[in-house]
Amino acid sequence: MALGKDYVGQDCSLSRALELLGERWTLLVVQNALYGVRRFSDFQVRLDIPKAVLSDRLAHLIEGGVMRKSQYQTAPPRYEYLLTDAGIELWPVIFAIGVWSRRNLGGEPPRLFRHAECGTDLVPSGDCPKCGPIEPAEVEMYPGPGPKRMDPVSRAMNRPRRLLEPVIPEQ
């Protein structure tokens, strides 16, 4: 194929990042992991994608050091998928794309983001306007005016909760 999969000869950090993150669905997997999704079946419910595609994206993210697989039960063995520190650091990227999209493509946001400690909505840079730069774990997401999915995993997200706090699907 003429295009090449690895942005041959591109000299910049952006192209290296896009090799890892630029595939369809990959950033949506990372976003859901930031929102607290950890289990394969919960990612699947949220993303509505075939198992094979989700497996491939998770494997690619693990290989790239963005996620890791962790056993949470031994009999039968069960695994969850967690963001590494590098993965958690993608929060500013995810947030910046969301800010851009709301400003330029319209649509009401299903979720809003504030500094958990002081309750102030984040500014477009992702900082708290009162307290300055904050870590993803200090961010609380809460329901916005936009439409929300009503599957069990999404419903568990439709109340105020910190980023990275594990989602337990509502039945």
Add this chain to the structure above:
Amino acid sequence: MALGKDYVGQDCSLSRALELLGERWTLLVVQNALYGVRRFSDFQVRLDIPKAVLSDRLAHLIEGGVMRKSQYQTAPPRYEYLLTDAGIELWPVIFAIGVWSRRNLGGEPPRLFRHAECGTDLVPSGDCPKCGPIEPAEVEMYPGPGPKRMDPVSRAMNRPRRLLEPVIPEQ
């Protein structure tokens, strides 16, 4: 194809943005436009991609309101591709991905970014640490320690220059 091209049923701003920006090469086109590339042939030199692919990405960006086509010469008619305001607002996204990539994937940056007026390097949020939030046109890029491409378009970028300042290829 099972996957679908439009992230059917996804409720968030990120998925809407990825419909527009998630195709291979698209963000690299926007990045080069922020760096001052305007002409089809200059994008081609910088990106090393087939004409048909570049045409397709530019058409998609124009359709999505991120770029516009502008005639700069009548005989013979010649056109350049400019970012719209929405396109210029992608700077924080591009910058955030670059910051993440340098921190997590390594590699020396070919370009660094500072506030043109005061000369202070930008912090990871994209703000000037002395002056606060700044516009893309107030950002000056200057050569970093990383390897640089040496084609005529890239060479014109290898000296301090503001974002969006038109690139004139060095022969």
